[in-house]
Amino acid sequence: MTDEYGVEIVEQEKVQYIVVSIGNEQYGLDISFVDNIVRMCKITRVPKAPFHYIGIINLRGEVVPLMSLRRKMGLEDDTFTDLSRIIILKTEEQGLVGVVVDEVREVIALTEDEIDRNAQGSQSDKGNYISGIGKNGEQLISILEISSVLNEVEVS
Amino acid sequence: MDVSQYLDIFIDETSEHIQSLSDNIMILEKEPENKDVINEIFRAAHSLKGMAGTMGFKKMQHLTHDMENVFSEIRNDNVKVNSKLIDILFKCLDAIEEYLDTIKSTSNEGDNGNEALIKLLNEYLEGGGEATEAAQEPAEEAAPATEGEKAYLSLELDDPSIARLHEAEDAGLHLYGMTVHIQKDCLLKAARAFLVFKAIEDFGEILVYNPSSQDIEDEKFDLTFHLIVSSASELDPIVASISEVSEIEKVEAEAVQASAYDEKEEKKEEAPAQTQEKAVPEPAAKPAAAAAQQKSANGNAASGKGSANKPVTSRTVRVDIEKLDALMNQVSELIIAKNSLVSISDSEQSGDYASQSFHDQIEYLERITTNLHESVMKVRMVPIESVVNKFPRMIRDLSRKLNKPMELYMSGEETELDRTVVDQIGDPLQHLLRNSADHGIEPPEERVRIGKPEAGSIFLKAFQEGNNVIIEVGDDGAGINTDKVRAKAVERGLVSEEQAANLSQKEIIDFLFNPGFSMAKQITDISGRGVGLDVVKSGIEALGGDVDVKSTLGSGTTFTVRLPLTLAIIQALMVEVRDEKYAIALGSIQNIEDIPVGDIKYVQAEEVIHLRGLVIPLIRLDKLLDSAPKEEESENLTVVVVKKGDNLAGLVVDNLIGQQEIVIKSLGKCIDNNKIISGATILGDGEVALIIDVNAIF
Incomplete structure (x- = not known):
């Protein structure tokens, strides 16, 4: 790619992330896994389901299981507000799975340079689903490793 | 003529005819004199032959033609039916089925000529009416023997093998050609063959294998195999030691000359056309081996065409025309109902009359969709x-x-x-x-x-x-x-x-x-x-x-x-437990009872009710489903009595909502570890309700 002066610009591949907040932290979800973002709707509880699954919802005629990231990460239980959203994630193995977030902020694009892969979250006892820390100006965004969030089998 | 478009029909009909033949041959075995059955069989065999011929499946046609001959003789009372014949006929059916399977996967009938079977059939015919069961036995066994007889003499060898024969002969060793027949019911042919080889190797060396030793190891041979052995020993002890191997029927052997094979080689060069003709009965003697070899040869060609394993036909359901008519009628009604709704919304009328007819139409529509669903399900149903x-x-x-x-x-x-x-x-x-x-x-x-x-x-x-x-x-x-x-x-x-x-x-x-x-x-x-x-x-x-x-x-x-019965849609009773809605399949519900709390009895500390002479265990759905505790116990319990086979159980629910047709949806893999809930369904208002699996409760 060249700019108007004919100087070659080295463009690093950018990955887009949806920035959401859960509690007072910001998390980034790789947009390629996101199918959809919907408002909160009626959740049907499923008895005897694994703890971190809140229940199931009706997504335009499809039954989609709903997971709580807060429960998964050992935070206090969700309180649903007007800003709460359900992000529908799509993976090969699991199909559609919804996760509840407190708020959806924005979409950002980060290059690999802007993500610090060494910084690991400290809550190692609660399971670590962070693959790195992204820097967007002054903001720090924890990049969620979606496949490990969805695939990990909860040891109860 | 391109007949590929008829392939589906051919496959369907052939399966039908094979089934009808199989059924009728079973009857024939029990009632050998039943003329109706024989006629039925004859018709089916005749259609099979005709269809195979039309489609250009020559080998299949050949086999069915010879079967038809046998049936015709039976019909004319020239041949008696006995269990031997029935066995042969079933083998033929298996062979036809094999053709059909090959056709299904490659749209080609394959290379198995099944000459051995055809020969059996013809021999049975020649044995004719007089052939009693006792006489039949040797005749049948003679069949493979005559085919294989002296086959070791007519083996066609490649140059290195011939050279080895000459070497052995020059070294002063005897050369023996032999044909080993294995018993028909032998299970481990390859193992028996191996034992035969071992026995021979005590005396000398095996120079030529036919089929190849690899094919023999892989059991890719019929009941006979041919060998040329070089040995310093006399022939008799070798044959004796081979015969000691169990499940070996017999061994034919004699001394041969290496030059005998030379001549053959020359002849082949002189008249290639002739040898080709001669090669035809060759695979007949060992159809399995030949087919295997040819298959591998054809394999390359087939893989070039594309995935050879993929069936060339799709799965179909044959539908009774009446079912389709019903479906068509219901769709017409659906359109009428839709038009009525449109006309109501267009009409100027307002008030009670409009709402009344609107309501009527909705009910009408509901009836149609129920019937429509039933019809579609019926189309998918097969006996x-x-x-x-x-x-x-x-x-x-x-x-x-x-x-x-x-x-x-x-x-x-x-x-x-x-x-x-x-x-x-x-x-x-x-x-x-x-x-x-x-x-x-x-x-x-x-x-x-x-x-x-x-x-x-x-x-x-x-x-x-x-x-x-x-x-x-x-x-x-x-x-x-x-x-x-x-x-x-x-x-x-x-x-x-x-x-x-x-x-x-x-x-x-x-x-x-x-x-x-x-x-x-x-x-x-x-x-x-x-x-x-x-x-x-x-x-x-x-x-x-x-x-x-x-x-x-x-x-x-x-x-x-x-x-x-069906996988997708069921009639269900909707019930309420606290503020959650659950569906119970109507088919497993026996009845619904109102039980005063006072009527609950205890057996081994479990709650039961005594109902018209039956003791039915009570299951509190709220406890089973971990629902929120109830604030106060009401005086009457609503009990849904469900059954599984002869067992009954009473499910205590808070409220009945009513009967509804529900579409079953899977819960998804993540929360599928749940035995009580068999799935979910989406209700009219968009809410999701869970379906209780009654069978898992017992």
């Missing part, structure tokens, strides 16, 4: 007949193989099930039947000794019960010896001895469904390898069904297979 009608033949074969006279009684073949279920139920059922035949039915001497009729009976009963189809497979055999199973379970370390002592009959029988658990004392090729009932169970559970066993020691075992 289980298509699966079970191959079983009489299977039991007949097993009966001969096991030397146990037995009879299969089937009822309810017309019971219909969803096509997908029918397609997959065959193997589990077949397995259960084999189990009954092999383990269930005692040997005839034993049966006579304990005063049972000598012939065992196996039955297969299918019927509909609510939203389920029940298929019972049972026998009047020995039953399951729970003590033995218990001992085996302890021996295998599944339970400790103390635990085992406390297990109920049912729990012990459930061990049989464990992977790798086999009670057979010896492994036969019919059953006993321990990959059995667990596969049956998982197969049936994958279809949403379950299996139950009832067994009485000494008088038989019955397996009850329960399958859902």
Whole structure:
């Protein structure tokens, strides 16, 4: 790619992330896994389901299981507000799975340079689903490793 | 003429004719004089031949033509029917089926000429009317012999082999050509062949194998193989030591000259056209080997065309035209209903009249959609007949193989099930039947000794019960010896001895469904390898069904297979537990009762109700489903009495909502570890309700 002066610009591949907040932290979800973002709707509880699954919802005629990231990460239980959203994630193995977030902020694009892969979250006892820390100006965004969030089998 | 577009029809019809032939030949065996049956058979064979000819499947046509000849002779009373002939005919049917399978996967009939079978048929004809069963025996056995006779002389060898023959001869060794015939019922042909080789190698060296030694090892040969051996020893001791190998029928051998093969080589060069002609009967002697070789040769060509394994035809359902007419009518009605709704919304009228007719139309629409759904389901439904009608033949074969006279009684073949279920139920059922035949039915001497009729009976009963189809497979055999199973379970370390002592009959029988658990004392090729009932169970559970066993020691075992009638849409009763809605399949509901709290009794600290002479255990759905605790107990309980087979249970719910048609949706893999909930459904208001699996509650 060249700019108007004919100087070659080295463009690093950018990955887009949806920035959401859960509690007072910001998390980034790789947009390629996101199918959809919907408002909160009626959740049907499923008895005897694994703890971190809140229940199931009706997504335009499809039954989609709903997971709580807060429960998964050992935070206090969700309180649903007007800003709460359900992000529908799509993976090969699991199909559609919804996760509840407190708020959806924005979409950002980060290059690999802007993500610090060494910084690991400290809550190692609660399971670590962070693959790195992204820097967007002054903001720090924890990049969620979606496949490990969805695939990990909860040891109860 | 391009006939590929008729391939689907051809395959469908051929399967039908094969089935009809198989059924009728079974009848013919019992009633050899029944002219109607013979005519029926003749017609089916004739159509088969005609169709195969039209489609250009020459080998299949050839085989069916010769079968037809036999039937024609039977019809004209020139040939008598006996079990030998029936055996040959069944073998022919198997061969035709093989053709059909090959056609299905490659749209080509393959290379197996089945000349051996055709020869058998013709010999039977030549043996003609006088051929008694005794006379038949040698005639039949002579068949492979005449074919294979001196085949070692006509072997066509490549140059290096011929050179080796000459070398051996020059070294002063004798050359012997031999043909070894293996017994027909031999199970491990390759192993027998190997023993033969070992026996020969004590005396000398095998210079030429036909089929190749690799093919022999892979069992890619019929019942004969040919060898050329060099040895310093005399011929007789070699033949004697080969004959000592068990299951070897006979050995033909004589001394040969290496030059004999030279000549052949030259002749071949002189007249290649002639040798090609000669090569035709060659594969006949060893069709299996030849087919295998040719297959590998054709393999390359086929893979060039694309995936050879992919079936060239799609799965189809043949639909009764009446069902389609009904469907069409309902769709017309649907359109009328839609038009009425449109006209109401367009009309100027307002008020009560409009709302009344609007309501009428909605009801009308509802009725149509229900009927429409039913019709569509019916289109997908096929009678289980298509699966079970191959079983009489299977039991007949097993009966001969096991030397146990037995009879299969089937009822309810017309019971219909969803096509997908029918397609997959065959193997589990077949397995259960084999189990009954092999383990269930005692040997005839034993049966006579304990005063049972000598012939065992196996039955297969299918019927509909609510939203389920029940298929019972049972026998009047020995039953399951729970003590033995218990001992085996302890021996295998599944339970400790103390635990085992406390297990109920049912729990012990459930061990049989464990992977790798086999009670057979010896492994036969019919059953006993321990990959059995667990596969049956998982197969049936994958279809949403379950299996139950009832067994009485000494008088038989019955397996009850329960399958859902439909997979997608059911009629359900909607109930409320606290503020959550649940669906219970209407088919499993017996009745609904209002029970005063005071009527609850206790048996072993469990709540029960006593209802019209029946003691029914109470199950509190709110406890089962971990619902929020109730603030205050009401005076009356709403109890939904559900049934599974003969068992009843009362489910306590807070409220009844009503009957509704629901579409079953899966919960998804993540929360699928839940036995009580079989799925979810989406209600009219968009809410999701869970479906309670009544079968899992018991």
